[in-house]
Amino acid sequence: MIAFVVAAIFLLLFGAGVLRDRRRFGNAVYLGxxxxxxxxxxxAEIDAAPPGISETVMILVLLVLGLGPVVLAVLLCANGVKMVRKEGRRPANLLSLLAGLGMFGVMGLMVAAAVTHSEALGLIAVTTLLVVGYVSFLFLCFVGYAYLYGRMRLRRDADYVVVLGSGLIGGRRVPPLLASRLDRGRQVYETLAARGGDAPVLITSGGQGPDEALPESHAMADYLVERGFPAGAVVREDRSRTTEENMLFSKELMERDRPGSSCVIVTNNFHAFRAALMARRAGVDGQVVGSPTAAYFWPSATMREFVAVFLQYKVVNLGICTALILLGVLAWFVR
Known part of the structure; x- marks a missing residue:
């Protein structure tokens, strides 16, 4: 009964947080x-269930706890291999493979501790599980709320559509990942334009990298105009090098021409929630929507986004992880 009361309290906090501002990581934690x-x-109430149901539920729980990590580790390793084959061996593309191997490592540590009956290995295994459990809980909160955030209704009062840039192929051409953002941005623009009143403005946001022949925003605008988008409805923000700068420099353009305006920001779906957190920190009045991403790309990209958010709150998160490790060290000395 107490667990249900606590769940209700956190659900109320979640609802209040969403009403206050959808772009808060605290909402994800409350929901989790x-x-x-x-x-x-x-x-806890499973014993009160009709005969047969409680046994079935317990068997399913044990199967999920026992086989779930193994299946997940295998899938992550397989996805990691596919990422390397399709996208190359950049560190960011290795995340799913490393996560899968890490899970196998933790499971191996637990098996070794059980087989050897080593007190030291057992304590290390328990401490590792506590740290991994904390990080995994936050990751599930992040994924769950990011999924919900990506399905929230599109706001209809926006004055701008801001499409975030990414790298160019050969320093000139829009790659498929960026093309999906631009196509989604055009859809959002047309939806807002159909509401009546003043037409929105679409901002392509992205500066020129050291290996690029022109700013990303110019290539993005050219992509849209070549496909029939009205050239007069596009504004190029060509100074930004990071997502944070995308937000800040786009905000400058919006405040210059339409003070107090709001916007819809377009990026890929795996990046939408973190971009929303950044928009909030930058003081941008904007909802973030995502465009489709290839399924094989999603696991590593989502992990990369989570790591960035985890480190954004590094004082709290690393502090808790350190406290858990110190707790294990203390247990060793007082055993």
């Missing part, structure tokens, strides 16, 4: 805690 305590409450 609400679901966790709800699950604990349901498991």
């Amino acid at each position: 805690l609400a679901v966790t305590f709800l699950g604990l409450g349901l498991l």
